[in-house]
Amino acid sequence: MTTHECDVCIIGGGISSAMLAQKLAELRPGISITVIESGKKLFDFENRIEYRRRSIDYAENPWPGDFIEDQAAKGVISRTMAVGGSALHWGGTCNRFSEEDLRLKSMYGLYTDWPIDWKELEEFYCEAERRLGVSGEPSPLPEDWRSEPYPMPAMVMTHNLKELKQWGEKSGIPFWTTPQAKNTRPYDGRNQCIRCNTCTICPTGARYSPDFTFKRLLAQKNFALHDQTLIRKLILDDGKTTMAAAQAVNRARPDEPIEYRAPVFVLASGYCWSPHLLLLSRNSRFPDGLANRSGMVGRYMCGHAFLSAMIEIDAKIYPGMNEQHGLISRQFFRCKTDQPFIRHDLRIWESASGHEPRLRSADGRILLGDSLLADWRERAKRGTARVRGYYDVHPDRDSSLTLDVTSRNRWGDPLPSIAHKPDAATESRQQFTRQHFQQLFQTLAKANNGKMLSTGAGNYWDHPAGGCRMGADPSTSVCDSFGQTHDHENLFVVGSPTLPNAGCTNGTLTFVALTLRSADRIATHFRSPA
Amino acid sequence: MRRRTLLRWIASLGSAIRLTSLRAWAQTASFPGDQTPALGALAAIVLPSELGLEGIRAVARNFERWVREYRPGAEMDHGYGFTRLRNKPVSPAPAYLRQLEALVPALTSGDAASSRRAVEAALEEAKITDLPRSPDGRHIGADLMAFYFRGSDANDLCYRAAIGRDRCRSLAGSDNPPPELPKQELQK
Numbered sequence: 001m002t003t004h005e006c007d008v009c010i011i012g013g014g015i016s017s018a019m020l021a022q023k024l025a026e027l028r029p030g031i032s033i034t035v036i037e038s039g040k041k042l043f044d045f046e047n048r049i050e051y052r053r054r055s056i057d058y059a060e061n062p063w064p065g066d067f068i069e070d071q072a073a074k075g076v077i078s079r080t081m082a083v084g085g086s087a088l089h090w091g092g093t094c095n096r097f098s099e100e101d102l103r104l105k106s107m108y109g110l111y112t113d114w115p116i117d118w119k120e121l122e123e124f125y126c127e128a129e130r131r132l133g134v135s136g137e138p139s140p141l142p143e144d145w146r147s148e149p150y151p152m153p154a155m156v157m158t159h160n161l162k163e164l165k166q167w168g169e170k171s172g173i174p175f176w177t178t179p180q181a182k183n184t185r186p187y188d189g190r191n192q193c194i195r196c197n198t199c200t201i202c203p204t205g206a207r208y209s210p211d212f213t214f215k216r217l218l219a220q221k222n223f224a225l226h227d228q229t230l231i232r233k234l235i236l237d238d239g240k241t242t243m244a245a246a247q248a249v250n251r252a253r254p255d256e257p258i259e260y261r262a263p264v265f266v267l268a269s270g271y272c273w274s275p276h277l278l279l280l281s282r283n284s285r286f287p288d289g290l291a292n293r294s295g296m297v298g299r300y301m302c303g304h305a306f307l308s309a310m311i312e313i314d315a316k317i318y319p320g321m322n323e324q325h326g327l328i329s330r331q332f333f334r335c336k337t338d339q340p341f342i343r344h345d346l347r348i349w350e351s352a353s354g355h356e357p358r359l360r361s362a363d364g365r366i367l368l369g370d371s372l373l374a375d376w377r378e379r380a381k382r383g384t385a386r387v388r389g390y391y392d393v394h395p396d397r398d399s400s401l402t403l404d405v406t407s408r409n410r411w412g413d414p415l416p417s418i419a420h421k422p423d424a425a426t427e428s429r430q431q432f433t434r435q436h437f438q439q440l441f442q443t444l445a446k447a448n449n450g451k452m453l454s455t456g457a458g459n460y461w462d463h464p465a466g467g468c469r470m471g472a473d474p475s476t477s478v479c480d481s482f483g484q485t486h487d488h489e490n491l492f493v494v495g496s497p498t499l500p501n502a503g504c505t506n507g508t509l510t511f512v513a514l515t516l517r518s519a520d521r522i523a524t525h526f527r528s529p530a
Numbered sequence: 531m532r533r534r535t536l537l538r539w540i541a542s543l544g545s546a547i548r549l550t551s552l553r554a555w556a557q558t559a560s561f562p563g564d565q566t567p568a569l570g571a572l573a574a575i576v577l578p579s580e581l582g583l584e585g586i587r588a589v590a591r592n593f594e595r596w597v598r599e600y601r602p603g604a605e606m607d608h609g610y611g612f613t614r615l616r617n618k619p620v621s622p623a624p625a626y627l628r629q630l631e632a633l634v635p636a637l638t639s640g641d642a643a644s645s646r647r648a649v650e651a652a653l654e655e656a657k658i659t660d661l662p663r664s665p666d667g668r669h670i671g672a673d674l675m676a677f678y679f680r681g682s683d684a685n686d687l688c689y690r691a692a693i694g695r696d697r698c699r700s701l702a703g704s705d706n707p708p709p710e711l712p713k714q715e716l717q718k
Binding site: 054055056057058059060061062064065067069076077078079080155156157158159162184192193194195196197198203204316318319320321322323352356357358359360366368369370372373376377380458459460462 | 575576577578579580596600601604605606607608609610611612613614615618646649650653654658659660661663664671672675679680682684685687688689691693694695696697698699700701702704705706707708
């Protein structure tokens, strides 16, 4: 057995881990930090132009080797397991939640409140935006006030977005560009965006990716990154409730068990693998899993549902100008307390839907060469708007992650199974929610001679979170607002698993902001250099 | 079947599989072999004449390179939302060569209408109802069209504008409509 010792052992190598490690290294330069990630390091930035090309030309995986074949979960929405996590291939969207997300109980009598003050979280949003490098334009709505400007000016609004904004605002709804972790000027040693239109594999480094942070940390002497290392179990100190060790196995050297020892352990493995490890780590004193005296580990798994529409409009849209960049309206983040509850964002992107080349005409004739091009051109005279709303749904206690004993990895550990379930109040609002969106899409379509091409409902909850929710009451939550578990003084959970609910817009910036706040608390376990 | 017979059969099966793989590899590496004229004739039918003769030849050459650089078994994108691990299927080159061979009499007849009818009949027979998202090996006619029409250059040609969807471009100027395609772009 190989034993590694460090001051802070961070389990998981995604965006929360990168941000936590970076901030801790700044706050406490003398401490040693080890990050353990079950997937591989994909630090071959120089190959990303070629990976991008193969992805476009052959639909090959733009992140070769970014998954572990036998480490899969039912209900998971991404298979990525590598250093950098899902943020290797994220779109970079950096929307903030709003105060309503944290005050559902006190404002609407629904679900729960977060044990954190909005004003305090706002400070950490600013820090997250600085560290990630976010470009954006401030929301024109006074409720969306911010204490600092965005670190970079907003991405240029393409001709397409200008057309779409003009169209969207005819319905009286204000739209502005979505903030993104993409450089509109050289920032933090990375390049300016040059509109490659493939943000999921950014070949220039203009879109933030955690591997940049890890590479920089690796140049420091007190930082270690152990990839391909799967933590299988957390071990407590004898007779105490504190964490003593994490037992691991290196995937490349499976015959050599490894043990990590540290005074502080942090779970930064995302909404799926964090609760999974706690459940796997059950022992005679904690038969339901670690940090789980409340029975809340793997409960209240959250995310947001979504409805979308493709609307054809009289506008000259040139598909491909910058497909990843879109518009947002936060007008519906607020909901009057005397009205039926509905909260959602509203997004618009350019699209080619309905105007793509086709092999057969409407009457079934095969189109070749010139006739195909003529048919395509005729249909491409009008533009398409892709419209989507992420709406606020609240999880039931039984919205859960459980150990699936019928599915095991190569080490015999049961794998997770996630089944989302809305609470009763959310269920009762479903019909109203759908009607609201139908009406909204119709209102939008009416402008510019619009025609509804299609509508659709998501069959999964996007931007998933939860499973170790924070709370002030140890009987109904897993950790406090800093991610410190109620049951184990030296065990923290950071990022997405700590969220009680997932708001109604992309969650990554919130995961990072909460993690940066946790970093301040974790640092207090070590003496300040001053 | 006796044990020795079974073992011999398994061994011969192994050799046959190895030979088939070797042949597929060779056909991929040298694609389109002696079918270059047939591929050129097919391209002239399924690609737009606006490209001009040289433009059509260039697309056919790019398609040949696409086939030669195809990597059977390569990991495919595993998706988001609904996610699954998949690998690229076997090289389409052997099937393409068979399909080209079947089209040779029509493509070399010198009669554009009959060539066109032959391609349409082949696509009907292959039960291809829509343009593939990307070449999928079912029929070379559909795949050559997918290769071109799903690409960035065809998008530009359709809109008669230098959008450059799959290229890395500057942010500057993107607030204006993309410039019109230069005349020579249309004629190349």
